[in-house]
Amino acid sequence: MSFLVSSAAVWTAPSVDYHALAPEIVLAVGLSIVLLVDLFTSERNKWLLSVLTGFSLLGAVLPVLTLALHDDSTRSLFDGRYVVDEFSLVMKGLFLLAGYVIVLLSSSHVEEGDYWRGEYWFLLLTSLLGMVMMSSARDLVSVFVALEFLSIPAYMLAAWRKRDLKSNEAGVKYFLLGVFASAVMLYGMSLLYGVANSTLLIDIAESISLDGEFGAIQALAIVFVVVGFAFKVSAVPFHTWAPDTYEGAPTPVTAFLSVASKAAGFIALVVMVLTAFPEGRDVWQPFVWILSALTMTIGNVFALRQTNLVRMIAYSSVSQGGFVLMPLAVAGGVAGEAALRAVVVYLIAYAATNLGMFGVILSVSRKTRSGDIASLGGLFTYAPALGVLLTIFLASLAGIPPLGGWIGKFAAFQALLTDATPWAYVLAVIGAVNSVIAFGYYGNVMREVWMRPVPHGDTTPITTPSSLQIALGITVIATLVLGILPGVVLHFGDMADLVGAFGG
Amino acid sequence: MLTSQFLLLGAILFCIGVYGVIARKNAVLVLMSIELILNSVNINLLAFALRNGSADGHTFALYIIAVAAAEVGVGLAMVLLIYRNRRSIGLDELSELRG
Amino acid sequence: MIAAELLVAQNIGFAVISVLMVIGALRVVTTRNVVHAALWLVVVLSGAAAQYVLLAAEFVAVTQVLVYIGAVMVLFLFGTMLTRARIGTERDLNNSYARLGIPVAGVLFAAMAIALVSSFGDEQLPSAARVVGVPEISDQIFGPYLLPFWALSFVLLAAIIGAIVLARKD
Amino acid sequence: MILAASEILSPLRDGWFLQHAWLTPVIPTVGFVLIVLFGKRMPKKGSEIGVLSLLASLVLASGAAWQWIQRVGDAGEEQFVSPVVRTWTWWQSGGVEFTIGQHVDGLTVVVLFVVAFISTLVQVYSLEYLRGDRRYTHFFAALTLFSAGMLAMVVAEDMILFLLGWEIMGLCSFMLIGHWWEDGANSRAALKAFFTVRTGDVGLLVGISVLFFAANEWTTTHLGLSGFSIRGVSAWALSGEPNSTVILVAAIALFVAAIGKSGQFPLHTWLPDAMAGPTPVSSLLHSSTMVVAGVFLVARLYPVFFTGLDILGPSSNVIMVIAAITIVIAAALAFVQSDIKRVLAYSTVSQLGYMMLGLGAGAWLPAVFHIFTHAFFKACLFLCAGSVSHSASHHSFDMKEDMGGLRKHMPVTFAAWTVSTLALCGVFPFSGFFSKDEIIDNVGGNGYTFFMVVGLGGAFLTAAYMTRATYLTFFGAARGAAAGVHEVHDAHAGAHDVHDTHAGAHEADDAHAGPHESGILITAPIAILAVLAIFSGLFNATPFGESWEYMKKWVEPRAVVVASESHSGGPGEAFVVSVPSAESGHSESPCGKETPPEGVCYAPQVSHATFKWSKALISLAVVFAGIVLSWVLSAALYGRRDPRLVGLTQRNGLARAGYRLLANKYYLDDLYERGVVGSITGPLARGAYWFNQRILDGILHGVAGISRAVAQVVYRDIDQRLVDGAVNASADVTKAAGTTVQPIQSGRVGHYGALLFATAAVAALVFVILNT
Structure with a gap:
């Protein structure tokens, strides 16, 4: 039985840099506390859990800051399988802060609906922990586990309104398609492991760049891996779940999916293509190019014909995803760093704007109890503050300066023009045309808000709970500051240098 | 033994699984088809582990098995949920959300 | 020579198990009886465990038997029972557009087969590979x-x- | 040579106002914020903040203009008067530094003054005009923000700030046109305007980007400026460096933006619809300020167009062609309008065409001068129209139904209107004569005879339609509301195109009163503008000799070669390398003709036609012919109801066809609606739908089916309700799109999975085969 003969060396405990892992540890402790406190609190005191969740997230921001301010800001753990670099710190900060805003958005919603509250917060934190982990994952196993880590709780959150058939449907669709996509991705990953004999992304990059070795198997692997993440970022034609899930899921969960979960998909995609396949650009660049063009266009065409507000936002966020993919389509060439910066900047600006958008929708739907765009009619006359906020967020999504969305679009186009290839120009033109078309549906909502009568003449004012007010305040300030002082966000973009990419 | 014989077996299982998830209406059967796909990935990984002479493939495969178990649990919970609400687990009937 | 004979045995084993697995998999996706599908799935999963042994991965094989055949299959059977599937045959298991799956699976297989064959062709697995314990x-x-x-x-x-x-x- | 140059140099004065011109947009911005925050609680509902902030801007702009004149006075004859530039770093990205700052030169101070001046007057006018409006505060907030945006665009040092101001104006235009959104047509018009202009804005974005990437390297090394800087781009365009294709693309892209904003053919259709907004808005945004932004863009980046489109070259360029078409078709359209504001709107389109024509033909200064004079008399005309509707015609703008004979009731308004009309027609010695005639003169002088004839024809048409409008409004018998027939009017309310639907309180207020003169807050701005309509032409009265050409001295940048950064200290201030003989006006300066050997140019050498009374008399004759002919016809048609003319459009086939073409605005709206907008919202769906409707039906039903389809098209063409914003794509398109895309989003998991795997499979197969 030679099978049982071990050839392993003597095991030594891996050295763990606990400072580098501190954000994850804080979150893990936080979610355990939420789970335990949930057991011992009565129904009346469940509000405590949302506070605990918020504190866990803010608490995890602290180590992110100390890590960022530390001189040696790049830390590599587990032989480079888990890397804390500036890119990952920026993204961790984004996830934690976006998560905090989502907690604010959810709290009143969760208190008032018949939810399983403790478990809701627990799952939300779990998913965010997965995202935080995703930003540092630099090998196939970590990426895969982080992806499932952030997805599995999200599948269940989408179905969280248990008695609502639509919510059930949303959860089932999200779950099944998510599993399909991760199966395809896994198959691609198994091939990558096979050709590289390592799960480390930088080893894979080396094996793919071996001269003359690039063959069909590598192409297949790259396509499959990109498909897996294209699902996560709801790129057309892998977007089909997104509108259905966004519409059916509880609205705060939709905000979570459309911002945080999508951003996680994007950073995974960025990390994979830039650190693992830099030499495979002849495969993923055209593929992402096509996905980007399709995503922008189809998302817009569908959004134009929606009457349901959340569904329209869903398609709009599909279309926005196409804009984030746009710089990635040229990321393999000279525009690599510009593309990385554009993705980071776009994600930050988009997160602020879209979360604010959902904040307004949540506030308004507390009164209207309807998802129709028409239910926003005359919003300005009875809730002027919400009307103005909604207009700001819509204008930002449409890319009108000086609001945050503009700087994102600017960075994306800058990356394309830096690449200066005909295909980049064509994509830029497609993007420009789409950004005009997009105004069609954003403008339609603005018109409802400003220039339409109030449905049923019901002009009772809207009472917005204070948590929502805080969330709206944070997001609108972020949207304005990002647009007016783009230096702030572009600084993050410049800083976000990705270890392992660009031969570094 | 050839490397490609195991890989082709994996590919066949993968494609049968893909056929299954498209063709099947019953949610439990769709979940079973997904298991076929995940097993094909594991066959791949272990064949490569033998080919490359490294243990990473084994570890990866074990992690996939664990995640697959979690996914089946979640999937069946959702199936029970829709069964309770609709008295049916036909996925095709879940088409209220569309357009 | 000894190694070559052993490989013949392994190849025969591989062929037999593979045929069983493919038949089992096909039955899983075509059978009209949910419980039968579950049992066919057991065949496929056991076959996979056997393949793992052939691939010198006995620990994964054991885990496969424990987790999949032991736990997951029980979950499936529970799921089947709780959703009150009929124990006999059912007509309504397939979508009306089930045939859509055939071309999709076909194209997918074509892509995979071309890639696998062109890249690995007749490459031999190392017969005296370092065994992972x-x-x-x-x-x-x-x-x-x-x-x-x-x-x-x-x-x-x-x-x-x-x-x-x-x-x-x- | 350096010694010789330094002798003619003297330090140029710049005072506090020039240094702080950037405050002009900042003050209204602050005013806007204050109105939004506290407006409703103020005693005058925030309007006082608006008026005061604009007044402050006006003071600053006037001060800057005064100091600029002094600065020019300091300069030697041939010295380049460098703009007063101040910049601050805004942000840095990817090695590029983005600055924000002010760039004050002659063009800036002219437009700055005009914008601040008209904005102030219009705000004062609005105090009375919108009294009691339910969104009074919002109106002033939007108006103030608009002024801030426009002023920011005018003082912008770089294209980023320019773009910012440009977009803010677009947004405010949208809000102001839709101010009375209770009428669905108004909000549709607002969206249409915004969408059309945004379509053009893509051109601006593209143009700025192309310029940046083409010029940045050159500007950084030679001038130490970024590729967004207006000075940098101008110098680059004249340096002989640019690739001719690149700069052509940039110029065309920018011109597309100018077409959208300035209502040039074929994107002019939004401007008449924009008259749905309150009259002060039409007066400010849609006649005198915002719509000249496109002209301003061309004038501002003139070197780019000069080089890119080969202005002053042997053949005509795209600017002139578009401008000529615009002049003629818009003037012709003005004849068939019965809404007084629409007449003025088409007139504005036509006059913008003149400005563009001037720029396209190398007559930079006359075009800029026309911005200046046109602003006064056109704003005055709009305010007069508003005054008429406010006090005499019961908020109707329909000249045929509700006006007539008002000259006796409204002496001030009538006098101001007449003066402004004469200015617009270009009658000596009113202001329009000096600017418009200069444009026509210079177009001819630069060798574009055909376009000169077009300009003269346009002048004839202008004179004719303005006479018609004047006759209908102020002469003849009073009709409808002007005659005090309120009941009849109310019954027909729905039949009129556009109505100012004021708050009920205001209606009741003057419902019992007959036509009367408006209050002082309305007549005072009108009177001030009328005075300027008479005299503003004297700022560049070419007929009176060189000494009267103040504008040329103050505003026109001098085409001299200036040492660039790499040769000396600061751009512009250092020394003059070569000297043109400016007196003769004909180019000896190498600027724009060939690469300057050392140093850079910031402006191309343009020529000036010498004024001849003989030429001026021809154009005056044309104008008088137009006025007289139109007066006779109008008196016959509308006054005496001459049977030979009344109903001519019904009887005579040719006249009928012509009238219908004009009445339908050349079917352009329908072209947009069906062609452009429809194709955006769902090309495939539309194609499928079209195929289904036209081809299949056609085959099935034969000729009868086709003719029915054609009849349907005609019916829809006539139906103006379909002339709609881009958003409201017709219901059938949406339905067709719905059926086409249904399979993609069927809601079935199996379909979704099949799509996912099928795409993965196809992509995999393609890339596998490519890499095997």
Whole structure:
């Protein structure tokens, strides 16, 4: 039985840099506390859990800051399988802060609906922990586990309104398609492991760049891996779940999916293509190019014909995803760093704007109890503050300066023009045309808000709970500051240098 | 033994699984088809582990098995949920959300 | 010579198991009886475990038997029972557009087969490969792959808690 | 040579106002914020903040203009008067520094003054005009923000700030046109305007980007400026460096933006619809300020167009062609309008065409001068129209139904209107004569005889339609509301195109009163503008000799070669390398003709036609012919109801066809609606739908089916309700799109999965085969 003969060396405990892992540890402790406190609190005191969740997230921001301010800001753990670099710190900060805003958005919603509250917060934190982990994952196993880590709780959150058939449907669709996509991705990953004999992304990059070795198997692997993440970022034609899930899921969960979960998909995609396949650009660049063009266009065409507000936002966020993919389509060439910066900047600006958008929708739907765009009619006359906020967020999504969305679009186009290839120009033109078309549906909502009568003449004012007010305040300030002082966000973009990419 | 014989077996299982998830209406059967796909990935990984002479493939495969178990649990919970609400687990009937 | 004979035996074993697995898989996706499908799935999963043994991965093979055939299959059968599937044959298991799956699977297989054959062609698996033992796997799990392992525990915890909330009656 | 140059140099004075011109947009911005925050609680509902902030801007702009004149006075004859530039770093990205700052030169101070001046007057006018409006505060907030945006665009040092101001104006235009959104047509018009202009804005974005990437390297090394800087781009365009294709693309892209904003053919259709907004808005945004932004863009980046489109070259360029078409078709359209504001709107389109024509033909200064004079008399005309509707015609703008004979009731308004009309027609010695005639003169002088004839024809048409409008409004018998027939009017309310639907309180207020003169807050701005309509032409009265050409001295940048950064200290201030003989006006300066050997140019050498009374008399004759002919016809048609003319459009086939073409605005709206907008919202769906409707039906039903389809098209063409914003794509398109895309989003998991795997499979197969 030679099978049982071990050839392993003597095991030594891996050295763990606990400072580098501190954000994850804080979150893990936080979610355990939420789970335990949930057991011992009565129904009346469940509000405590949302506070605990918020504190866990803010608490995890602290180590992110100390890590960022530390001189040696790049830390590599587990032989480079888990890397804390500036890119990952920026993204961790984004996830934690976006998560905090989502907690604010959810709290009143969760208190008032018949939810399983403790478990809701627990799952939300779990998913965010997965995202935080995703930003540092630099090998196939970590990426895969982080992806499932952030997805599995999200599948269940989408179905969280248990008695609502639509919510059930949303959860089932999200779950099944998510599993399909991760199966395809896994198959691609198994091939990558096979050709590289390592799960480390930088080893894979080396094996793919071996001269003359690039063959069909590598192409297949790259396509499959990109498909897996294209699902996560709801790129057309892998977007089909997104509108259905966004519409059916509880609205705060939709905000979570459309911002945080999508951003996680994007950073995974960025990390994979830039650190693992830099030499495979002849495969993923055209593929992402096509996905980007399709995503922008189809998302817009569908959004134009929606009457349901959340569904329209869903398609709009599909279309926005196409804009984030746009710089990635040229990321393999000279525009690599510009593309990385554009993705980071776009994600930050988009997160602020879209979360604010959902904040307004949540506030308004507390009164209207309807998802129709028409239910926003005359919003300005009875809730002027919400009307103005909604207009700001819509204008930002449409890319009108000086609001945050503009700087994102600017960075994306800058990356394309830096690449200066005909295909980049064509994509830029497609993007420009789409950004005009997009105004069609954003403008339609603005018109409802400003220039339409109030449905049923019901002009009772809207009472917005204070948590929502805080969330709206944070997001609108972020949207304005990002647009007016783009230096702030572009600084993050410049800083976000990705270890392992660009031969570094 | 050839490397490609195991890989082709994996590919066949993968494609049968893909056929299954498209063709099947019953949610439990769709979940079973997904298991076929995940097993094909594991066959791949272990064949490569033998080919490359490294243990990473084994570890990866074990992690996939664990995640697959979690996914089946979640999937069946959702199936029970829709069964309770609709008295049916036909996925095709879940088409209220569309357009 | 001895090695070559052994390989013949392994090849025959591979062929037999593979045929069984493919038949089983086809029955899983075509049978009209949910319980039969589950039983055919057991055939495929056991076959996979046998293949793992052939691939010198006995620990994974054991895990496969324990987790899949032991736990997952029981889950499936519970799921089948709880959703009151008929024990006999059912007509309504397939979509009206089931045939759509054939071309999709066909094209997918074509792409995979071309890639696999062109890249690995007639490459032999090393006959005297370094065998990976359990200690080595554990060294990996508790060494470089520690963090995903730690994460997996949270994934399973989340899955259990979420599944309970979703599945329970309230 | 350096010694010789330094002798003619003297330090140029710049005072506090020039240094702080950037405050002009900042003050209204602050005013806007204050109105939004506290407006409703103020005693005058925030309007006082608006008026005061604009007044402050006006003071600053006037001060800057005064100091600029002094600065020019300091300069030697041939010295380049460098703009007063101040910049601050805004942000840095990817090695590029983005600055924000002010760039004050002659063009800036002219437009700055005009914008601040008209904005102030219009705000004062609005105090009375919108009294009691339910969104009074919002109106002033939007108006103030608009002024801030426009002023920011005018003082912008770089294209980023320019773009910012440009977009803010677009947004405010949208809000102001839709101010009375209770009428669905108004909000549709607002969206249409915004969408059309945004379509053009893509051109601006593209143009700025192309310029940046083409010029940045050159500007950084030679001038130490970024590729967004207006000075940098101008110098680059004249340096002989640019690739001719690149700069052509940039110029065309920018011109597309100018077409959208300035209502040039074929994107002019939004401007008449924009008259749905309150009259002060039409007066400010849609006649005198915002719509000249496109002209301003061309004038501002003139070197780019000069080089890119080969202005002054042997053949005509795209600017002139578009401008000529615009002049003629818009003037012709003005004849068939019965809404007084629409007449003025088409007139504005036509006059913008003149400005563009001037720029396209190398007559930079006359075009800029026309911005200046046109602003006064056109704003005055709009305010007069508003005054008429406010006090005499019961908020109707329909000249045929509700006006007539008002000259006796409204002496001030009538006098101001007449003066402004004469200015617009270009009658000596009113202001329009000096600017418009200069444009026509210079177009001819630069060798574009055909376009000169077009300009003269346009002048004839202008004179004719303005006479018609004047006759209908102020002469003849009073009709409808002007005659005090309120009941009849109310019954027909729905039949009129556009109505100012004021708050009920206001209606009741003057419902019993007959036509009367408006209050002082309305007549005072009108009177001030009328005075300027008479005299503003004297700022560049070419007929009176060189000494009267103040504008040329103050505003026109001098085409001299200036040492660039790499040769000396600061751009512009250092020394003059070569000297043109400016007196003769004909180019000896190498600027724009060939690469300057050392140093850079910031402006191309343009020529000036010498004024001849003989030429001026021809154009005056044309104008008088137009006025007289139109007066006779109008008196016959509308006054005496001459049977030979009344109903001519019904009887005579040719006249009928012509009238219908004009009445339908050349079917352009329908072209947009069906062609452009429809194709954006769902090309495939539309194609499928079209195929289904036209081809299949056609085959099935034969000729009868086709003719029915054609009849349907005609019916829809006539139906103006379909002339709609881009958003409201017709219901059938949406329905067709719905059926086409249904399979993609069927809601079935199996379909979704099949799509996912099928795409993965196809992509995999393609890339596998490519890499095997």
